[in-house]
Amino acid sequence: MSQLLSLVVPCYNEEATIEIFYNEILKYEKQIDADLEFCFIDDGSRDKTLSILRQLHAKDERVHYISFSRNFGKEAGLYAGLSMAKGDYVATMDVDLQDPPSLLPKMWRMLHTEGEEIDCIATRRDTRTGEPVLRSFFAKLFYKFINAISKTNIVDGARDFRMMSRQMVDAVVADREYNRFSKGIFSWVGFHTVWLSYDNIERSAGETKWSFWNLFRYSIEGILAYTVVPLYAASVLGIIMCVLSFLALAFIFIRSCIWGNNVAGWSSLVCIITFLGGIMMLSLGIIGLYLSKIYLETKKRQIYIVREQK
Template identity: 60%
Template sequence: MKKLLSIVVPCYNEEEATPIFYKTIHEMEAELASVDLEFVFVDDGSRDNTLKVLKGLHQQDERVHYVSFSRNFGKEAGIYAGLEKAKGDYVVIMDVDLQDPPSMLPKMLSEIENGEYECVSTRRVDRKGEPPIRSWFARKFYKIMNKISSADIVDGARDYQMMTRKVVNAILSMGEYNRFSKGIFGWVGFKRKWLEFENVERVAGETKWSFWKLFIYAIDGIVAFSTAPLTLASVFGSIMCLVAFLFIIVIIVRTLIFGDPTSGWPSMVCIILLVSGIQLLCLGIQGQYMAKTYLETKKRPIYLVQEEE
């Protein structure tokens, strides 16, 4: 009996790309003949006709299933919902815009079926087509994350990966509200193989990730998998206390020698502004962790379903 491969596809305003994605996978089914296929599309509260397209695909192919959210909950929620819905022995997560090359699926499946690996992940080796400043920040983010966290996050890592049921269950067991999938994938471990590919442009539509959204996403990742910023805040505080103590000594000595305690006020104003800035930075760092803890304690659902099939 063949094993089942579930293809999890988060979608947000992707009415143009969705039919192209389905057609592309359908045309290469012969290369995936060793398994049966299941499509799990997650409509993340799209405002276009994405849901209508998914319903049409379901009517023409009973292997196509979908989950439609009551509103936009984000890609992280979409991935989690797709993994929950998937019934496959193997599960692969893919972007509907075909920036995750379907041509890699046979190789990924072969590596999984050999039994040597529990997970086959992918990474981009270049960022052609991206703004240079965005690529620079992305590379720095991965370097920082690997230095300050216990999660194994490779530069250029994608959500595009194929996993055994054991890995999927491990990921689902992490039911945290504030999710950062790249970190979760690395944190759960298991024997993993990396496949590389060159950047591919979207087949249709426009990216939903602005620089600001990526920046917030990066902060979420750092807060979710590292307490290093809190340590940094403590270090800043200790350094500034030491600097303040040294300045007190300098002022006392200067007053005793020159008898002019009021001169130098411009530099003092700059010092006050610097210290105040560092204090606000440290408070902001602590606030981020408190906010995440606050959201976790509410125990809100990761997503709400409007309809599914």
């Protein structure tokens, strides 16, 4: 009996890429010794994404989809896709073809060549060609920082593109935490993972949904599991106050050297108060971020809400 490979593909406003992705997958299906199942997740798209998924489902019974009641984010989309996937093996990938379908046959062969020795073939980018220099710099900084403070290792350049055994997928789905960071969860559940590297590939069509700010927020969520905007503001304000206090101290020192200091003591006192105030606001912001994680977890809200499913 042939095995089943499920492809989990989150989509948000991807009307320009879905059919391109589907046709590209069909080019390589004969190289995979398994039946295919498409699991698309419409993450509350506002374009024609859902209409295209309906058409694909009507044309190909292997195409299944879930449409959310609103935009719940890519993490919720991945979780929904893994939950609905029925395959003996499951691959998660982006619809924009930055995760090349041409690697699927190789990933399949690697999983089966080693038998039970490998549970997951994961991918990482060797290069960031085409990506803004500033984004690449902060991405590398993020991986260095999170690996320095966390026991859960996250590989630099790791993608969500991976092929997993059913046992590993079940372990990931069993983790129902609300504040999800899939790269961390994939690593935390363990299992034997082999990494496959490839050069960065630009989108096939459409525009990226990941702005610099979105990536910054996502990196903070990876470190603290989750956060909220007002608490971000408290932390950022604390940092700004610290920087301003150092600048004020430098200004007052230079002024005193040039023109002298008419009122002794006041300048240093103001700098100390400003600095300590900034440190306290920064500390309160960090504590607040952790409290917000606890707050959101204790609510036990649904990770996503399904509006339509086929």
